[in-house]
Amino acid sequence: MLDYFLLLGGVAITSVAAVVAPGLTVTPRIEARRQRIQQAYADRDTFNRNLMVILCACARLRGLQLPPTDDPDCTPSVRERLVGERRRWMQQIDDATRWMADNVERFAGGWPTEQLRDVPAAYAAHARMLWLSDRDDHLKIEQLAELTAPVQAMYFRYVWHRARHTLAHRAAFTAMVDRITAVDQGGADRGVLDGGTGA
Numbered sequence: 001m002l003d004y005f006l007l008l009g010g011v012a013i014t015s016v017a018a019v020v021a022p023g024l025t026v027t028p029r030i031e032a033r034r035q036r037i038q039q040a041y042a043d044r045d046t047f048n049r050n051l052m053v054i055l056c057a058c059a060r061l062r063g064l065q066l067p068p069t070d071d072p073d074c075t076p077s078v079r080e081r082l083v084g085e086r087r088r089w090m091q092q093i094d095d096a097t098r099w100m101a102d103n104v105e106r107f108a109g110g111w112p113t114e115q116l117r118d119v120p121a122a123y124a125a126h127a128r129m130l131w132l133s134d135r136d137d138h139l140k141i142e143q144l145a146e147l148t149a150p151v152q153a154m155y156f157r158y159v160w161h162r163a164r165h166t167l168a169h170r171a172a173f174t175a176m177v178d179r180i181t182a183v184d185q186g187g188a189d190r191g192v193l194d195g196g197t198g199a
Helices: 002-063 076-102 114-132 137-156 160-182
Strands: none
Touching: 002 076, 002 137, 076 114, 114 137, 114 160, 137 160
């Protein structure tokens, strides 16, 4: 009878240990990993949201034509409101490029290959420097949209689109980087990383 109780006690202790030990050792690690994965996906979503903010704000700015100050069909108050809208959309781009430049380590490092990790980091730097440059606003808006579109498509379009067009999007991104950083001999389109001014 004593052996029976010892056997039951051993089984009970083993069961408790089997339940408690993983809870003390494995579960915290799994929980920490789960939180890291959730944060990585949240940062990717924020990266995509900022790309879309830039694309949409650029499209709105390209579509907005401010009437001349002497336009009789546009009252000063309407023109002031239009200028306010333009300023607000410009600020959205400024905020988005600033966040990406300041947080590149949060969203660029989680991609599986080195090539996929390099593009977001390069994009964040070039987009911010382009926006801070002395280029004409219209030129900055056009170039920023052209720089952003292939990156957004490369990372966030449908899987089958990315599989078919990633090389083309990467080539378009690289060509645009070369274009905005090129310095021609006349200085008409100096690279943003050199602190130049545009045409």
